Every structure is written in C-alpha cells, then in structure tokens.
Amino acid sequence: MSQNSATTLEFPFVSLEYGTYSIIVSAFASNEHTSISDIVREEVVVSEARPMTGTVDHSNIFKLCLDPDKEPRCPSVPDGVLRAYSKLDETQTVSIYFEIPLPENYIPGTNKAIAHIGEYKSEEKIWCLINGFGEDFNKPAGSGEATMVYVSPIAYGLDYLNQTDTLDIQQMEQWTGYLRYGIVRMVSMYRNNDGSYSDWKDCPSSLWLTAFVAKVFCKSYKVVKDVGYIETIPETLSYIAKNNIYGGGSFQDYERIVRVDLLQGALGMQSDPKNDPSLTSFVLISFQECKIWNEEITNSSRRAIAYLEKLSEKTLRRNPFLLAITAYALALANSDKMDFFRDLLYGTRSEESDLLFWSNRGDAPNGYGVETTAYALLTF
Numbered sequence: 023m024s025q026n027s028a029t030t031l032e033f034p035f036v037s038l039e040y041g042t043y044s045i046i047v048s049a050f051a052s053n054e055h056t057s058i059s060d061i062v063r064e065e066v067v068v069s070e071a072r073p074m075t076g077t078v079d080h081s082n083i084f085k086l087c088l089d090p091d092k093e094p095r096c097p098s099v100p101d102g103v104l105r106a107y108s109k110l111d112e113t114q115t116v117s118i119y120f121e122i123p124l125p126e127n128y129i130p131g132t133n134k135a136i137a138h139i140g141e142y143k144s145e146e147k148i149w150c151l152i153n154g155f156g157e158d159f160n161k162p163a164g165s166g167e168a169t170m171v172y173v174s175p176i177a178y179g180l181d182y183l184n185q186t187d188t189l190d191i192q193q194m195e196q197w198t199g200y201l202r203y204g205i206v207r208m209v210s211m212y213r214n215n216d217g218s219y220s221d222w223k224d225c226p227s228s229l230w231l232t233a234f235v236a237k238v239f240c241k242s243y244k245v246v247k248d249v250g251y252i253e254t255i256p257e258t259l260s261y262i263a264k265n266n267i268y269g270g271g272s273f274q275d276y277e278r279i280v281r282v283d284l285l286q287g288a289l290g291m292q293s294d295p296k297n298d299p300s301l302t303s304f305v306l307i308s309f310q311e312c313k314i315w316n317e318e319i320t321n322s323s324r325r326a327i328a329y330l331e332k333l334s335e336k337t338l339r340r341n342p343f344l345l346a347i348t349a350y351a352l353a354l355a356n357s358d359k360m361d362f363f364r365d366l367l368y369g370t371r372s373e374e375s376d377l378l379f380w381s382n383r384g385d386a387p388n389g390y391g392v393e394t395t396a397y398a399l400l401t402f
Contacts, residue, residue: 042065043065044063044064044065045063045064045065046061046062046063047061047062047063047064048060048061049061049062159175159176159179159196159197159200160172160200161200161203162200162203162204162207165212165221165222166208166211166212166219166220166221166222166228166231167221167228167231169204169207169208169211169212170204170208170231170234170235170238172200172204173200173201173204173205173208173238173242174234174238176197176200176201176204177201177238177241177242177245178238178241179197180194180197180198180201180245180246181241181244181245184245198246198249201242201245201246201249202246202249202250205239205242205249205250205251206250206251208235209251209254211223213254214227216257216261217232217254217257217258217259217260217261218232218258218261219231219232219235219258225277226277227261227277228275228277229262229265229273229274229275229277229301229305230275230277230301230304232258232261232262233262233273233301233304233305233308234304234308235258236255236258236259236262236308236312237307237308237311237312239251239252239254239255239258240255240308240311240312240313240314241311243255255312255314256314256316259308259309259312259314259319260316260318260319262305262308262309262319262322263318263319263321263322263323264318264322265305265322266302266305266322266325266326266329267322267325270325270329271302271325271326271327271328271329272299272301272302272326272329273299273301273302273304273305273326274301275301298341298344299329299330299333299344299348300341300343300344300347300348302326302329302330303326303330303344303347303348303350303351304347304351305326306323306326306327306330306351306352306354306355307347307350307351307354309322309323309326310323310351310354310355311354323355326351327352327355327357330348330351330352330357331352331357331358331359333348335366338363338366339366339370342370342380342381342382342394343390343393343394343397345363345366345367345370345380346367346380346394346395346397346398346401347394347397348363349363349364349366349367349397349398349401350397350398350400350401353401363401364401364402367380367398367401368402371398379391379394379395380394380395380398381394381395
C-alpha cells in the first residue's frame with residue numbers, strides 16, 4: 023500500500039452463542055527506516071435469538087383423498103384450493119392446519135374417515151407439454167409464408183420456455199440456429215427493396231405477410247439478442263405505415279394469402295377486407311409489440327386506433343374474431359375505448375360446462391375458435 027493511502031478490509035464474524043464479544047484488530051506498517059503499529063478494540067453485542075411465532079397463510083394446492091371406507095379413491099386433480107396454515111411455536115415445531123371441505127358425495131352422519139393429503143403436482147401435464155413442445159420446431163423452408171410458419175412458433179416457443187425456465191442449453195442451440203436461419207432466409211429471399219415482403223420474390227408485396235414478419239422478428243430479437251438483421255425492422259414498419267394514409271385509417275391488402283389453413287382469422291381479411299377490418303387490428307398489434315416509433319409510424323398507429331374505435335357494435339358482435347383481435351390491439355395501444363371493447367368481448371363469450379371460449383356460435387371446435395379465444399385471453 024502506498025504512503026498516505028487507505029483501504030478497507032472486510033472479514034466475517036459469526037457468533038455461535040449470544041453475548042458480548044471483544045474484537046481486537048492490530049495493524050502494523052513498516053519501511054526501511056521505521057515501523058509503527060496500532061490496535062483498535064471494539065465490543066460486539068449479540069442479542070439472544072428468540073423463536074418467531076405467528077401464523078403464515080399459504081394458498082397451496084393439495085391432493086385430497088378422503089374416504090370413509092378406508093380405501094381412499096383419489097381424484098386425478100384436486101377439487102379446489104385447500105387453505106393451509108403453518109405455525110412455528112416456542113419449541114421450534116411447525117404445525118400445519120388444513121381447512122378441508124367435505125366432498126360433494128360425503129355420507130351424512132358419518133363421523134370418521136381416513137384422510138390422505140399430499141402436495142398436488144402436475145408433473146405429467148408439465149412433462150407432456152415440455153417434451154412435446156419442440157416437435158414442431160424444424161428448419162424453415164418453402165415460400166415466404168411457409169418460412170414464417172416455421173419461424174413463428176420457434177420465436178414464441180423460445181420466449182415461453184425462457185420465461186418458464188424450462189429450456190436447456192442443447193435445445194437452445196438447436197432452435198436458435200433454426201431461428202437465425204429462418205430470419206436470414208426471409209431477408210435474403212423474400213424481402214423487397216422498400217422493406218416489404220412477398221410470398222415469392224417475383225410476387226407483389228403482401229401487407230399481411232410484411233406485418234407478420236415485423237411482429238415475429240421483433241419477438242425474435244427480444245428472445246435472442248444477436249439473432250441478426252435488427253436494422254431491417256424500422257424500414258419494414260415504415261413501409262407498413264404508408265399503407266393507411268388514405269381510406270380513413272384502415273389497412274387493406276388484396277394480395278392473396280396462401281396459408282389461410284394455418285391462420286383462420288385471415289379468411290375474413292381475404293374474402294371481405296372492407297367489411298372485415300381485422301388486418302387493421304393485426305397491423306396495429308405489430309406496431310405496438312415492436313415499439314419502434316418515428317413520426318410516420320406513430321401517425322399511422324393513431325389513424326388505425328381512431329378507425330378501430332369507430333367500429334359499430336353490430337359489426338363486432340357478428341364477427342367474434344374481429345372483436346377479439348381488435349380488443350387486444352386497442353388494449354395494447356391503451357385506447358380510451360379499450361374497456362368498452364373488453365366488456366363487449368366478455369359479453370360475447372360462450373360457455374359449456376367448465377369451458378370458456380370465443381367462436382361463431384354453434385360452431386364445432388376449430389382453428390377459428392382457437393385463434394379467437396387466444397386473442398381474447400391476451401386481452402384479459
């Protein structure tokens with residue numbers, strides 16, 4: 023240590039018993055001419071540790087088997103959440119008390135039953151979800167739309183696995199490689215000079231595909247920071263923004279969408295774009311999820327919001343998909359009318375036993391209903 027300088031030294035002190043302890047620190051310094059020393063004494067008082075008493079309320083899920091015949095028949099899933107209270111007493115013993123509701127088919131008059139209680143864990147469901155999650159993650163191929171069909175689930179799947187901490191290194195390397203390959207493929211093969219995208223290089227620009235690419239690319243860069251080509255997104259969003267300068271703020275795309283089988287909501291955009299302005303909501307979602315703003319994109323977003331806010335309740339009620347995707351878009355944009363759209367959406371729900379969903383009333387379960395319900399869930 024140089025002359026006339028100072029430094030801080032730290033060392034741990036752990037007491038094994040309570041009481042008063044003397045801490046003595048001795049310091050020595052010397053050079054070729056002289057040496058000096060100093061001693062510092064401090065007393066540290068360690069208070070007696072006392073056990074903490076009290077009640078802690080937990081809302082855990084437990085598997086309950088309660089049967090008066092001494093042969094417990096356990097349900098595969100719990101009927102509900104049991105309340106558990108844990109208490110640490112003076113003897114350092116933890117006692118847990120349960121409030122157990124009687125099963126619906128309990129026998130009146132019985133006064134004794136055997137209860138088997140264990141923590142409920144959904145390992146089987148989690149195992150099926152995680153182990154089957156990446157089966158559809160494959161190396162992108164085909165046209166522009168087909169390539170995005172590969173890229174999109176990888177981007178959103180990696181985001182989910184990252185957030186749930188269920189992604190291992192080997193999976194990450196393989197799927198990230200597919201994601202990078204898909205992005206390079208889209209930019210090098212299907213991107214036009216104005217920032218738009220086409221299904222094939224010699225085809226006209228597709229506004230829907232361009233908005234889809236922007237949306238998925240923005241998600242990809244949030245999941246994998248060095249995935250590449252982030253500099254292309256602002257130009258792509260600016261291209262989109264130019265498409266609703268006229269027409270009251272709506273977006274329309276008359277270019278044919280090929281893979282409507284994988285995007286059921288696109289059927290309305292494709293067949294009747296004037297009366298089904300779902301594309302405007304779809305583009306607004308891309309703007310809001312990317313959050314890359316300049317004056318051009320901001321003004322385009324405002325025009326789209328104003329247009330969607332004016333949609334009639336009659337139009338929305340007869341088109342569940344339009345209502346769901348618009349409610350989500352306006353919620354992302356923090357529209358003044360988002361509560362109205364959310365309430366309207368909730369009022370058009372369908373219920374069957376313990377299921378809650380959105381679709382065309384009377385329809386059998388299909389891709390349209392799944393996509394509509396997904397947007398509804400995002401809204402809430």
